[in-house]
Amino acid sequence: METKGLLEKIRYCNSLTEYSRRKTIPVKVGDVIIGGDNPIVVQSMTTVDTMDTLGSVEQCIRMIESGCQLIRITAPSIKEAENLKNIKEELRKKGYNTPLVADIHFTPNAAEIAAKIVEKVRINPGNYADKKKFEVIEYTDQSYQEELERIRERFLPLVKICKEYGTAMRIGTNHGSLSDRIMSRYGDTPLGMVESALEFLRICEDENYHDIVISMKSSNTQVMVQAYRLLVQKLEEGGFKPYPLHLGVTEAGDGEDGRIKSAVGIGTLLEDGLGDTVRVSLTEDPEFEAPVAKTLVDRYLDRSGHSHIDEIEHIPVTPFEYNKRDSIEVFNFGGTNVPRVIADISAISQITEKEMKNIGHFYLPELDKWKMNDQGADYVFSGNNPIPFMLPNGMKEIQNFKIWLKSEDQVNKFPAFTLDELISSEKHHYGLNFLILSDVEVKRAIPYIEGRKDLVIILYSENSHNMAALRRAFFTLMENHSLIPVVVKVAYPKQDNDKTMLYSATDVGGLLVDGLGEGMMISLDAYKNESREIILNQIKLHNSVSFGVLQAARTRMSKTEYISCPSCGRTLFDLQETTAMIRKRTDHLKGVKIGIMGCIVNGPGEMADADFGYVGSGKGKITLYKGKEVVKKSVPSSKAVDELIEIIKKDGMWIDPE
Template sequence: MELKTIEEKIRYCNSLTDYSRRETIPVKVGDLIIGGDNPIVVQSMTTVDTMDTQGSIDQAIRMIESGCELVRITAPSIKEAENLRKIKEGLRERGYRTPLVADIHFTPNAAEVAAQIVEKVRVNPGNYADKKKFEVLEYTDASYQAELERIRERFLPLVKICKANGTAMRIGTNHGSLSDRIMSRYGDTPLGMVESALEFLRICEDERFHDIVISMKSSNTQVMVQAYRLLVQKLDEGGFKPYPLHLGVTEAGDGEDGRVKSAVGIGALLEDGLGDTVRVSLTEDPEFESPVVKTLIDRYLHRPEKSGIPPLDSYPLDPFGYTKRKTVEVGNFGGGNVPRVLTDISRLEQLEPKELKGTGHFYLPELDKWKMNDQGCDYLYSGSKPVPFMLPNGVKEIVDYEVWIGHSDKKNSYPAISPEVLSEKRELHPEVNFLFLACEQMEDAVPLLTNSHPLVIVLATEKDHQMQALRRAFVTLIQAGIELPVVPKVTYAQKDTEKTTLYAATDVGGLLIDGLGDGILIGLDRLKLDQRQELLDQVKLHNSVSFGVLQAARTRMSKTEYISCPSCGRTLFDLQETTAMIRKRTDHLKGVKIGIMGCIVNGPGEMADADYGYVGSGKGKITLYKGKEVVKRAVPSERAVDELIEIIRQDGQWIEPEASEHHH
């Protein structure tokens, strides 16, 4: 393909090599300002019923105390919208001035009430003036225009109220709830998401109303990242003002998975300077969300703008569509292989078989056998301390070159080599060699590389800007026509579980979303650890985060994926308990995606990505889906999980769990 210069092709961020925040207009929300040159704002959403005034106030206070700067509350109908006044008064009486946002779907009249009470309203263009029936509609240009006029009539009163009251607005597109009209014209695409928001934005701009924040949420991290980039490009091309962005991955799930998935999408955008307010959606109490957002955004407080990475004059990737980098197959890397997990154990001496359990490989001494779970790593990097026993079948060992060259069994371990070994043409393994390379050495290394070498490049950097440095080195390889597989290696100096989880998801997930990377290695080298147990805990964390990142970036499905929304005032059952119960019964199903939704607003649409769905449809009643099709309605909740399993069974996707499987 011919390479366009970066200026011509990419306007979605200021720089691909430095850290530079996108300039936006400032939007005032109560005492808070989103965008401009203000810090990124932390926000979250209440989960208690909006009609429970005291419960809402208490929960909002817990959220604010945990770092939340903007509190969103659902207002599905007029009575909830009116009750926002009591909640707001209750917070003010207790000395809290945190601005409130009303979350509106389907009900323009509730939005119009809320806009006169709270500091900001969120509307979803997919269902504000459209009903979704999953119909395919054929439009002529004239009939499409007539639809836009109808939307204008429904939406204009709200714009006028916001303008008169100094109320800000978020136009929040959801991938899962695009209107039938948008779906019919643009399909289920990032472009459809962007166009959906721009239709509403044009109406606001005609009215000279500019207090607007925009979001492009999806539960698919690839779609989400592409949609935000495309939005920035289209705002720029269309001569719109540069509005601030609200970042979020919908229905990320809970625990480590929810954190990894959020960081892959949100982190990839923050790295490129996009995003002015952030919400992380976890299926946990909302006061747990803000600290995660803080950890994600605080990373950029001290990030120097200049990285010292050579700038790019052209960019061979399409930032708005996913194409995997073309690679030759080396061993089980590259080509059509899934990305591989390399787990670093190089600081553990005299390892015992039972200590491998953190890498997903279980030694059963009574049977003298090995067992592996879904997250058994593919390679162990043992460096200069080779494993003193015979490894199980599912895992291979990488050792430093000096160890390998003196090894009695050179065939069953693979060497980690430096560029010098290559340039001196020393003995190599006939199948796979791991070339450990710093991004900064890439220019010098390229002349030593050919696509016929049995080489996998393990790429690392000493820079704070890890993702930019890695991405820049990939571009050098692509421009040189080198198609060898590459495994990004990232290292973090802190022993903080949450930081390691979020940073690795950002740095490697951000590359994988762009089709870069054939594996992942989280290194132990910068960690200051003394105790063996601490090291083993880190190995376990790195192994599990590695699989999580590959899954969240949609590149290797090794476990059941749960797409679940944070419960909110609309939820018809206890989401955390239900999610836990469904996980307990289904978490051995590899690569199956199950949507667990509290209500129909984000229901079938947001689950567009899921294979099966479990959606609250009334008190104690559940509707079960296969894809977008309803399979069973109004199933009593006590039978619903069994019925869900029955649907999966009839579909041929069910496997019985092994007795020991659940408790490893």
């Protein structure tokens, strides 16, 4: 579907083709300035009990030394809000001037105390003046307006204190904790998230208070990206000031999954110049968050001056909702198929059956059989190094065209052409051919690919503004009504594994959340001259990352998804240990989503679309959920994992591990 003229109506970023930071008003938070012409600020949140002054101070120092420029501390009640003064004083005595942010849920009185002590307060519009009961309420325009007046009365004292004390504020909407009132009128939507924040923002602007940062966080990367874009659009349309944005994906999880999921959401927005401060939410100690956030934001320090990308006259996608690009089905690419993973093994010669375990396929020599796990690659690209043994059923090999021409099996192996080879060759596979195509070649390729039903494009770009260049190439195909499936190929120099995770999650994930891409491939080119061991490790990493990106973008669920909060001073149990324990028992449940929340603040709402939930409800007590429905309350933590598994079994979603 081509949306003609839509470009003129889209104002969520300066440009879709030329990197440019969105210009915002500067917001002063102590000695740190968010927005304006200032660098993107990295922040994180403590996990120690706020009443533990010494423990909080020591953790703050570890966070600062890891690169944290703002520190958020929970203040769930008045006593914690008051103790922020002691934490701040101790930090200042030790020579640390890093600004502090009070995190507030449900307790306006704590917010009003904290605003006189720290440099910034974060409030959640979904629970600042509302109690969430998951009720559907019918409102007339008059009754809705009366609700807004009630919110104004509750919120106004905080605004006045912040204005008097020079305290900044973050209006932080969370997808999972929208109020019943917002849900009743707007539903569980990005528009509901945006309107939730704008209700509070209007009150601030009426009081001429503008030291505000806004966030639109969700554990669903598609929703998160859409909500931030829509927020910027609505700010522009409504004549609001261009407030800075705090970027984050809630409950991203831990390890590789948490990093990839964060990058899909945060990186997609950074690519279009959105974002002024970033927090990566990992279920790990907070000092591990800032380096990940810094790796994400530092990528844009030298992004300006990238190679030219043709301007876009018409945008053939709607950036505020998910719609998968239409494509024909070629073998098992495109159409209604999930995106495919192509594992690049071309840098290694004479790969063995045993080494195929690096891409999820396991050869059992005693049985002469193959076994595949949930991350078994769909295709392998062998390039100029054909595989010397029979592949397992269901897995296929792609060879460079000149190698394929010499192959004895031109049916079960598939050729990969350059554009010139495709144009000049009369020989091709009867049903599936791959065209390795650069973004700058797409226009030239159009006449030669038009109408073909036996072709899959492997699309890449050498532009440093990679995601935007690839997106432009997709738009060119769509403008020319091409329905050919496209696999996105990305390539990076030799670098830390974290960078490969974060960069590919940004470059490919940013396309997938807009419905672009029928597959993914990470190139091995940079490792061709490395040792066999290093190459095999990279093959394993690339395969795992590819499946992780597809899952984080919500386009292919290949493993259990854990929506786990990053812990804070409100947490009622050891989140890292509990998450690891639940993962150990359930990580074979492909596609099942399990929310693991430290307290009721991050409870049924924050779990958003989890199938099952494990939520701290008191010391040593757990509440278990099916969706947003409480199934069991006050379960002793020693029995809670077993009880959770029983609930999964009763719901018919359990399978025994092999």
